[in-house]
Amino acid sequence: MASITKPDPHTQIGEDKKRKYRITIKRDLCIGAASCSAIAPKTFGLDDKNIVLIKEGEWDKDDLILAAAQSCPVFAIIIEDMETGKQVFPEPTKN
Ligand code: SF4
Secondary structure (H helix, E strand, C coil), X not given: CEEEEEEECCEEEEXXXXXXXXXXXXXXXXXXXXXXXXXXXXXXXECCCCCEEECCCCCCCHHHHHHHHHHCXXXXXXXXXXXXXXXXXXXXXXX
C-alpha cells in the first residue's frame, strides 16, 4: 500500500514498501500528456485539471513505474532507489 506525502503544493512523494522505487512528481511541470497513466495506471492518474497524481493502493510493478517515468516528455516524474537512495531517473548529470 502506497503512502503519499505532499512537501509543497506542487510535489507529491509516494512510497510503497513492496516496491523498489520512491516516486516524486512535480505537478507544476506536468502537461497532462497522460503517457504515465497509460503505462502504469495503478500508480499514476490525472486529476480534474489533467495534472498527474500518485494513486493510493497497490501500484504497478517496478518496471512499469520506471517505464512510465521514462515516457514523460517533461521529466515530471523522478524515480529513486529506496535501498540506495540514488536517483535512477532522470539520470543525474555527471560533472
Ligand atoms: S507523462 Fe508527464 S506530462 Fe504526462 S501526465 Fe504524466 S507526468 Fe504529466
